[in-house]
Amino acid sequence: MVDENRRSETRATYILTVCTLASFLTAFMGSSINLAIPTIGEEFQAGALDLNWVVSAFLLTSAAFLLPFGRLADLYGRTRVFRAGLCGYALFSLLSSLAPSLPLLIATRALHGISSAMIFSTATALLVAFFPAQARGRVLGINVAAVYTGLSAGPFLGGIITHYLGWRLLFGVNAVLGLAALIIAVTKLEGEPVTPRREKFDLSGALLSVPSLAAVIYGASSFSLGFLPKLLLVLGLGGILLFVLQESRAPFPLLDVGLFKSSSAFTFSNLAALISYSSTYAVSYIISLYLQVVRGLEAQTAGLILLVQPVVQVLFSPPAGQLSDRLEPRIVASTGMALNTIGLFLFSLFNARTPMALVVANLMFMGFGFALFSSPNTNAVMSSAPRAYYGVASSILGTMRLLGQAFSMAVVALIFNLYLKGSQFTPAAAPLLLRSMNVAFLVFAVFSLGGIFASLARGQIHRGEREG
The missing domain is CATH 1.20.1250.20 (MFS general substrate transporter like domains)
Structure with a gap:
């Protein structure tokens, strides 16, 4: 033994x-x-x-x-x-x-x-x-x-x-x-035991989903570059809609739509992930421009300042995940998203004279918030999925992350084009860059605020495990 x-x-x-x-x-x-x-x-x-x-x-x-x-x-x-x-x-x-x-x-x-x-x-x-x-x-x-x-x-x-x-x-x-x-x-x-199943791989679903997702991500991330990305985004969204309709009727679907229908925890945890990445992914990109263009720092110095956020995430992600083993993930993850919402709103108030200590402190604050959100939210997604669909559940969560990242950069590109109108990132453009930064962070704070409600709506996870 x-x-x-x-x-x-x-x-x-x-x-x-x-x-x-x-x-x-x-x-x-x-x-x-x-x-x-x-x-x-x-x-x-x-x-x-x-x-x-x-x-x-x-x-x-x-x-x-x-x-x-x-x-x-x-x-x-x-x-x-x-x-x-x-x-x-x-x-x-x-x-x-x-x-x-x-x-x-x-x-x-x-x-x-x-x-x-x-x-x-x-x-x-x-x-x-x-x-x-x-x-x-x-x-x-x-x-x-x-x-x-x-x-x-x-x-x-x-x-x-x-x-x-x-x-x-x-x-x-x-x-x-x-x-x-x-x-x-x-x-x-060791290879995990695979239960013999008569299900077949949904090749037609794969052939529809692969180009559709690629078109959506490219179209969203390159939205401001001309007509073609916009067309691809529309075609990709249409393809995803057709994919969902097809999967709801397929005998052995690539994506079991029932996963979303049967579990509010699975649905809202993935939605929370999409909203979280949509509202936070562009933070380092925007702040790097703020530090270099508005505050006049060298790239190396700006990089060291930006490093504090992921370092805090590294330090606190394991204990946050462990905390979600004892407390409901929705409580821990929603707290993290609330902290991110506050941090995003604070960034929307920053100006050219904001003390650098406050910039560093807010990056650390958001790093702690994302540590509280990420691993507990992943725990919630995987714990609410049936064992036979762990691979699909992990893939859906990864797709939410990449879609959120693409959407986040698309929002930044749209707002920057609206204010900067193609201007280069020079010191002369600092006032316009600062204004567009404030608007972008305010928009992201609103997104994140909505994400708190999605995170709270997921319901109990550990109770379901005990009952199961």
């Missing part, structure tokens, strides 16, 4: 380690590549629009393929899909480091995104499947902390690697770490 418990603890440690490493890697790659874009542009003699696809190709494919891979994982094994994702991540990191031209780099980045979608859709599901309900908040908090660590370390370490070793070594480092995670996953992770 003692040996069995020891083996179970060892297995749990390996699962947490490899899932945490994978979550760190995907976040680190996403944030560090931004620092390498200028260097990549110099080597390939490429313009800003072409270089944008080095980032966008990854985001579009990872978002579009989340749901299909989540469903495949539920049907055929989450460990299998997770291992395949790590294998692809390591392989396409290596191929990206060797890319001889920009088009081939963009192609490998798109494949990189597809393999990352396998990881996004299974890492959380594996943690929830292998850990008991009373420990979920703690391990999900650790996993969320790994994501924030990757996001905060990416710009710093990515800048150092790119500056001293070159952008190709940045991908090379990710390939080595990805390979290390793959070795652990293959040698130490």
Whole structure:
């Protein structure tokens, strides 16, 4: 009995380690590549629009393929899909480091995104499947902390690697770490038992959802760039509507609409995630412009100031997740969203003479708020989903995150275009930038206020677990 418990603890440690490493890697790659874009542009003699696809190709494919891979994982094994994702991540990191031209780099980045979608859709599901309900908040908090660590370390370490070793070594480092995670996953992770099911994979649903989601995310994030993104956004929204109608009639749907109908906790927790990311994702982008253009700070100094928010998130996400194991997630998460709402409103009042200590304090305040929201909300989503749909539930939550991020940047672009009218970010434009910043944060505060009610409306989670 003692040996069995020891083996179970060892297995749990390996699962947490490899899932945490994978979550760190995907976040680190996403944030560090931004620092390498200028260097990549110099080597390939490429313009800003072409270089944008080095980032966008990854985001579009990872978002579009989340749901299909989540469903495949539920049907055929989450460990299998997770291992395949790590294998692809390591392989396409290596191929990206060797890319001889920009088009081939963009192609490998798109494949990189597809393999990352396998990881996004299974890492959380594996943690929830292998850990008991009373420990979920703690391990999900650790996993969320790994994501924030990757996001905060990416710009710093990515800048150092790119500056001293070159952008190709940045991908090379990710390939080595990805390979290390793959070795652990293959040698130490046991495949979870898959119940034989006569269900088939919904290929027609996948063929409709993948381009529709890609069109929505590209259209929303590039809304201000002309007619084509607007058209793609409309077509993508129409495609998603058709997808939902089709799934409600499909015998073995890619997305079981009944998940939303049968569980208010699942529905409102995902809605809260969408609203939260919509209202907070653009904070670092706006404040970075405020610090450099309005306050005249150098980029390096601005970056150090912005670092305080993710550092606070890293420190408090694990205890916040653990707290949601004891208290109802809706209480902890709603408190976090309330703090974010206050922080967003305070940012809408800032001006060119606001003490820098207040800027830092408010970033820390919002970092604490998002730590209270994120892991408890993830705990609520996964705990309210049936075990057979953990992969789909994880994928839906990831889709809400990416849609929220795209919408957040679309709102910023719309407001900035309204006030700045295409002006460059120079000191002369500081008054207009400050005005547009205040309006954007006020809009986001209103979004976040609505999110508090969505978060509170999810109902009880732990009571349902005890009754189940």
